[in-house]
Amino acid sequence: MVLGELGGRIARAIQQMSNATIVDENVLNECLREITRALLQADVRFELVRDMQTNIKNVVNLDRLAAGHNKRNIIQQAIFNELCKMLDTGTPSFTPKKGKTSVVMFVGLQGSGKTTTCTKYAHYYQKRGWKPALVCADTFRAGAFDQLKQNATKAKIPFYGSFVESDPVQIGVEGVARFKDENCDLIIVDTSGRHKQEAALFEEMRQVSEATNPDLAIFVMDGSIGQAAYDQAQAFKQSVAVGAVIVTKMDGHAKGGGALSAVAATKSPLIFIGTGEHVHEFEVFNVKPFVKRLLGMGGLSGFIDRIQDDVPMDQQAEHMQKQAEHMQKLLEGNFTLRIMYEQYQSILKMGPLGQVLSMLPGFSAELMPKDQEKESQANAELMPEGQEKESQAKVKRCMVMMDSMTNKGK
Numbered sequence: 263m264v265l266g267e268l269g270g271r272i273a274r275a276i277q278q279m280s281n282a283t284i285v286d287e288n289v290l291n292e293c294l295r296e297i298t299r300a301l302l303q304a305d306v307r308f309e310l311v312r313d314m315q316t317n318i319k320n321v322v323n324l325d326r327l328a329a330g331h332n333k334r335n336i337i338q339q340a341i342f343n344e345l346c347k348m349l350d351t352g353t354p355s356f357t358p359k360k361g362k363t364s365v366v367m368f369v370g371l372q373g374s375g376k377t378t379t380c381t382k383y384a385h386y387y388q389k390r391g392w393k394p395a396l397v398c399a400d401t402f403r404a405g406a407f408d409q410l411k412q413n414a415t416k417a418k419i420p421f422y423g424s425f426v427e428s429d430p431v432q433i434g435v436e437g438v439a440r441f442k443d444e445n446c447d448l449i450i451v452d453t454s455g456r457h458k459q460e461a462a463l464f465e466e467m468r469q470v471s472e473a474t475n476p477d478l479a480i481f482v483m484d485g486s487i488g489q490a491a492y493d494q495a496q497a498f499k500q501s502v503a504v505g506a507v508i509v510t511k512m513d514g515h516a517k518g519g520g521a522l523s524a525v526a527a528t529k530s531p532l533i534f535i536g537t538g539e540h541v542h543e544f545e546v547f548n549v550k551p552f553v554k555r556l557l558g559m560g561g562l563s564g565f566i567d568r569i570q571d572d573v574p575m576d577q578q579a580e581h582m583q584k585q586a587e588h589m590q591k592l593l594e595g596n597f598t599l600r601i602m603y604e605q606y607q608s609i610l611k612m613g614p615l616g617q618v619l620s621m622l623p624g625f626s627a628e629l630m631p632k633d634q635e636k637e638s639q640a641n642a643e644l645m646p647e648g649q650e651k652e653s654q655a656k657v658k659r660c661m662v663m664m665d666s667m668t669n670k671g672k
């Protein structure tokens with residue numbers, strides 16, 4: 263189940279509850295049951311879902327709500343708050359300061375998207391006036407050096423790495439020292455991918471961290487990894503001081519549950535999400551707007567961020583001025599074909615239309631073109647039959663446990 267589908271199911275459960283003539287215990291339970299099922303099928307850990315259900319039931323006490331209270335709104339708000347709580351650790355991440363050198367180290371499993379994300383992260387800050395630099399301390403994967411060098415060159419970001427040196431600690435130390443001398447204010451160290459069973463590689467990561475002394479270690483996680491996310495994230499956290507999480511491949515078939523689990527395991531905030539292979543397919547993560555978008559109640563912050571990314575800094579003021587003029591003309595009833603053409607062109611520059619639209623209020627996964635929807639269904643059907651049955655059985659077992667808890671509470 264992809265993330266949009268999870269949001270759609272939760273939104274539908276809330277809608278059904280809202281449509282009920284009378285909102286009573288049965289209607290509330292049915293709504294929570296559907297949300298529980300959707301979250302479990304999206305690979306969210308049982309413990310997190312159980313706590314969420316308990317918290318909502320504690321907040322929404324239908325018997326004690328005086329007449330006149332809008333029960334629907336209270337339930338909706340409680341669900342929204344709990345979804346936010348799952349993604350919000352309450353601890354802000356370290357944020358680099360412009361003009362003051364910060365070292366940020368990227369860690370994660372093989373293929374999670376570290377190298378791609380390092381460049382996206384550097385590009386994001388470069389667009390906002392920072393002077394970033396990239397260090398390739400991944401000596402394990404043969405292509406990592408070329409990949410990061412190519413990405414860095416394309417984005418015009420200074421790069422340090424070595425074809426011949428095999429010690430990532432030495433490369434890390436040299437790269438950080440070089441860019442400190444060059445007054446770069448954001449030095450990003452890419453490391454090799456590793457798995458928690460690979461003790462030697464974990465030790466190597468710890469040494470790179472000790473030697474480069476990063477201000478922030480970011481755990482990069484593939485959004486489609488599912489239940490395994492929790493244990494892996496925890497293992498990384500135990501070896502280096504992970505201070506933030508970036509979840510990649512949220513454009514693909516990410517179920518979303520893994521993201522929630524990584525946040526819970528590292529107790530570190532999710533700061534960005536990767537939404538594609540290209541450098542601009544990267545979004546700042548803000549809990550409330552994200553949950554709103556998930557539920558089809560989009561906000562404008564991601565949209566505005568995207569404008570900042572796609573319009574060069576020196577042209578942003580002019581761009582805003584032009585937008586204001588267009589808006590004025592629209593209000594005066596002078597909206598011409600030329601204005602419409604210019605607006606359309608500027609939206610297209612921001613990437614695929616579906617992605618841009620999904621940032622706007624009122625856009626829901628339900629509006630996704632049918633062929634994309636079919637593609638996501640087709641991919642779900644590609645899951646081996648054995649695995650699918652096993653996953654359904656797991657959800658069923660969790661649902662039975664959850665039901666028995668609900669009945670006990672009655």
Ligand SMILES: Nc1nc2c(ncn2[C@@H]2O[C@H](COP(=O)(O)OP(=O)(O)OP(=O)(O)O)[C@@H](O)[C@H]2O)c(=O)[nH]1
Nearest residue numbers: 372373374375376377378455510511536537538539
């Ligand atoms: N669709 C999509 N693909 C992504 C995203 N981020 C990374 N990728 C792709 O994922 C693959 C692996 O990315 P890398 O950046 O090489 O991963 P890595 O973690 O550095 O890999 P190792 O160094 O082997 O551990 C590449 O094909 C990337 O293009 C994303 O947000 N969306």
